[in-house]
Every structure is written in C-alpha cells, then in structure tokens.
Amino acid sequence: MNASSVRFRDVPESEIPRALALAYLVFHESPESDLRSRHEKTLATCLRIGAYEDDELVGFAAAHPFDLSVPGGGELACPGLTFVSVAPTHRRRGVLSGMIGELFARCVAQGAPLVALWASEASIYGRFGFGPGSYGTTVEIDTRRPLALRIPPDPRPLRLVDTEAAPDVLGPYFEGTRSRRAGRLARTRDWWHEEWLAEKDEEDDEFSPARVVVLGEPLAGYAIYRTKQGEAASQVRGLVRLDELEADSPEVAAALWTYLAGIDLTDRVRAWGRPVDDPLPLFAGDLDQVRVTEEFPALWVRLVDVRTALAARSWNAPVDVVLEVRDPLLPANDGTFRLIASPDGFSYAPTGDAPDLSLEVRDLASAFMGSVTVSALVAAGLVTEHTPGAAPMLDAALSAGLSPHTADAF
Numbered sequence: 563m564n565a566s567s568v569r570f571r572d573v574p575e576s577e578i579p580r581a582l583a584l585a586y587l588v589f590h591e592s593p594e595s596d597l598r599s600r601h602e603k604t605l606a607t608c609l610r611i612g613a614y615e616d617d618e619l620v621g622f623a624a625a626h627p628f629d630l631s632v633p634g635g636g637e638l639a640c641p642g643l644t645f646v647s648v649a650p651t652h653r654r655r656g657v658l659s660g661m662i663g664e665l666f667a668r669c670v671a672q673g674a675p676l677v678a679l680w681a682s683e684a685s686i687y688g689r690f691g692f693g694p695g696s697y698g699t700t701v702e703i704d705t706r707r708p709l710a711l712r713i714p715p716d717p718r719p720l721r722l723v724d725t726e727a728a729p730d731v732l733g734p735y736f737e738g739t740r741s742r743r744a745g746r747l748a749r750t751r752d753w754w755h756e757e758w759l760a761e762k763d764e765e766d767d768e769f770s771p772a773r774v775v776v777l778g779e780p781l782a783g784y785a786i787y788r789t790k791q792g793e794a795a796s797q798v799r800g801l802v803r804l805d806e807l808e809a810d811s812p813e814v815a816a817a818l819w820t821y822l823a824g825i826d827l828t829d830r831v832r833a834w835g836r837p838v839d840d841p842l843p844l845f846a847g848d849l850d851q852v853r854v855t856e857e858f859p860a861l862w863v864r865l866v867d868v869r870t871a872l873a874a875r876s877w878n879a880p881v882d883v884v885l886e887v888r889d890p891l892l893p894a895n896d897g898t899f900r901l902i903a904s905p906d907g908f909s910y911a912p913t914g915d916a917p918d919l920s921l922e923v924r925d926l927a928s929a930f931m932g933s934v935t936v937s938a939l940v941a942a943g944l945v946t947e948h949t950p951g952a953a954p955m956l957d958a959a960l961s962a963g964l965s966p967h968t969a970d971a972f
C-alpha cells in the first residue's frame with residue numbers, strides 16, 4: 563500500500579459498527595453492549611471520515627458538532643475530533659494526515675473556524691497546527707482530617723438533586739459559565755445524561771452512579787461526583803471523585819469542597835480536570851492537605867480560519883501589530899497580516915509591512931484561547947518579537963479574565 567491507494571470518504575451510518583470495530587481494535591477496548599450502543603448513537607450525530615483501501619476501512623475519524631466558548635463570551639462552531647483510528651497494518655503512511663486534511667477541507671466548506679480535540683498522545687497534533695487551548699489540573703485532598711480553609715463556607719443548605727432532573731437544574735447555570743470562560747462546549751440534554759450523569763461510569767464500574775449536590779435557590783453552585791467503596795480488610799477507605807464543581811463565589815465553592823471532604827467512609831477527594839485558576843489551592847488552609855498533583859494540556863485547538871476566529875473574541879485594549887503567521891497546511895492563514903483591534907473594533911488584513919511578531923499557527927491558537935501569553939511564547943523561543951513591546955501590547959489586548967477551561971473530555 564501507499565498513501566495514494568487510500569481514498570477518503572464519508573462513512574455511512576450503516577458502517578458505524580465497522581468503524582467502531584476499528585476504534586476498539588486500536589484503543590485496545592472491548593466495551594459491553596450498552597456502551598457500544600451509546601457509541602453508535604453518538605457517532606450517528608457526528609461527521610464521519612473514513613480512509614478506505616479498496617473496500618477495506620483502514621482509518622476512521624469522527625467529529626462532534628460542537629460549539630465552543632471563546633474569550634469574551636462569544637462562541638464558534640468547533641467540530642470536536644474524536645475516535646481517530648488507523649489500522650495497525652497501515653500506520654505511518656499518511657492516513658491520519660489525509661483524514662485531517664479532509665476534515666479541514668470540510669470545516670472550510672461548512673464555515674467552522676475552529677477544530678478541537680483531546681489528544682491520546684501530546685506529541686501527535688502540533689504538526690497539524692493544534693495548540694493547547696486549555697490546561698487542566700488534578701487536585702487531591704487528604705480528608706482524614708476536616709478540610710482546613712482560610713475563608714468561611716457559604717452557610718446555606720445543600721441539597722441532592724436526582725440525576726434525571728439534573729440537566730434542567732444545572733444546564734442553564736453551566737450555560738451561564740460559558741460566557742465567563744473560554745474553552746467550554748455547549749451541552750445538549752443527551753450529552754448531560756450520557757457524559758456526566760450516566761448510571762455507570764464508563765471507565766471504572768466500581769464507582770457509584772453520579773451524584774449531584776447543589777447550593778442556593780436560585781442556584782449558586784453545584785458539584786457532580788462519584789464515590790468508590792473502600793476495603794475494610796485492607797483498611798483502605800473510600801474515594802470521592804469530583805467530576806465537576808462550579809460556584810458563583812469562593813464561599814460557595816468552599817461549602818461544596820467541605821461537603822465533599824466530609825463524606826463518611828472516605829479519606830480522599832480526587833478532582834481531575836480542574837481549571838488552572840481554581841481558587842481552592844489558594845483558600846486552602848493546609849497545603850499539605852490540598853495538593854495540585856498534575857497539570858496537563860486539556861483541549862487542543864486549531865484555528866482553521868484565523869481571521870474569523872480572531873474577529874469572534876474580545877479585545878480588551880487597543881492593539882496595532884503586524885503578525886507573520888506560518889501555516890503550511892492552510893494557505894489562507896499563512897502570510898503577513900495587520901491586526902488592529904480594540905474594545906470598539908477589529909480588522910485583520912494582509913499587508914506588505916514588516917512583521918512585529920512571527921509565529922506558528924499552533925501557538926497563535928493557544929494565545930487566542932488565552933491558555934498562554936504571547937510574552938511567554940517569546941520567552942520560550944517560539945514567537946519572534948521583531949518590535950520590542952509588541953508582545954505585551956498584544957497580551958493586553960488578548961487578556962480576558964478567567965483562564966480557559968474544558969472539562970468535557972471527548
């Protein structure tokens with residue numbers, strides 16, 4: 563086989579089981595029938611690209627029809643790439659590259675300015691112009707003693723909400739958070755039920771069903787969590803796994819963390835995918851008790867249409883810079899452009915002027931989302947600042963308050 567013997571085309575709904583068989587092969591999975599059915603249902607709503615050698619499916623990629631919040635409260639169509647699978651017999655011959663090219667062409671045709679993904683390996687997607695658009699952290703709390711905090715928890719009562727009713731209670735609140743943080747996907751009712759509130763945890767069936775605890779009327783914050791029993795014989799106590807916690811104020815967050823840390827018969831809380839600016843590690847009273855154990859790239863973002871993406875985000879200070887953007891895969895983005903933006907206006911047009919900053923489109927994606935500053939990229943040797951002061955000027959314009967954050971891993 564060579565790359566030219568492979569053809570790319572849509573995978574019809576009737577071939578979803580075949581695509582899933584390839585995905586389970588490459589991800590070393592053998593899910594039970596209810597999870598297979600969920601995957602089939604999800605894939606029916608996705609864009610599906612297949613790489614075929616004659617009639618054999620040798621590569622598969624799907625994309626969810628997501629909308630992503632961008633800095634300043636706007637949102638953009640952002641296909642969410644997932645289930646990327648190449649047959650072990652056909653690796654490293656350009657099948658993934660071909661599927662990505664196909665996906666970008668469809669995004670351009672459909673007017674989707676962004677693509678996003680969670681990477682199985684962080685080394686794969688930079689070459690295709692993806693940069694980390696949000697980072698996540700893992701936080702662990704030792705709850706063998708009461709949670710020590712430097713601020714008083716909100717004293718209002720907490721209540722548990724049935725998972726059936728939860729999307730109606732949490733949905734509008736979560737939607738409100740999307741205008742404050744970039745990186746958040748719009749959630750449908752099905753997404754809430756299947757990805758957040760499913761009876762069985764997809765990865766570890768020792769966990770309880772999802773539990774939802776809320777504070778305030780109207781809602782001022784909530785937590786979604788699962789618990790795992792300990793083992794009396796080996797004196798291992800149970801675990802609380804926090805899946806999501808949102809709060810209007812640090813006091814509400816403090817009340818929810820105190821609740822989680824106080825759950826009987828458990829001695830740890832583990833929270834994966836917290837925002838990098840989560841206030842808990844700041845208001846914790848004992849930093850031996852509350853530890854940030856990990857920080858990782860979460861959502862990878864690709865600017866398929868740089869101009870449309872930049873136009874959709876907020877500009878918090880005036881900026882006038884010439885950017886030399888390198889994008890070998892999408893020539894419309896590649897070139898030298900003058901960016902003039904402020905809270906009152908935006909323009910981005912090709913120019914023959916000398917650049918103030920030179921950068922790769924993957925780094926522009928991270929700066930666009932707000933996950934890294936341009937000055938930090940200059941300091942790392944990834945962006946060239948030809949005109950002193952251009953990077954801090956662009957950073958002031960890009961600044962947008964809270965860090966980008968994505969908890970929906972897909």
Ligand SMILES: CC(=O)SCCNC(=O)CCNC(=O)[C@H](O)C(C)(C)COP(=O)(O)OP(=O)(O)OC[C@H]1O[C@@H](n2cnc3c(N)ncnc32)[C@H](O)[C@@H]1OP(=O)(O)O
Binds near residue numbers: 646
């Ligand atoms: C969004 C998601 O779904 S993430 C899930 C990704 N899928 C998996 O991890 C499943 C198992 N792996 C696979 O199916 C395949 O190995 C894939 C999809 C990762 C790669 O597919 P391939 O068809 O082999 O990739 P392709 O030949 O197009 O390689 C393109 C480039 O990426 C590089 N590359 C491919 N896979 C990897 C990897 N795992 N790590 C580092 N680099 C890689 C290649 O070396 C090549 O580089 P080059 O352009 O400098 O020569």
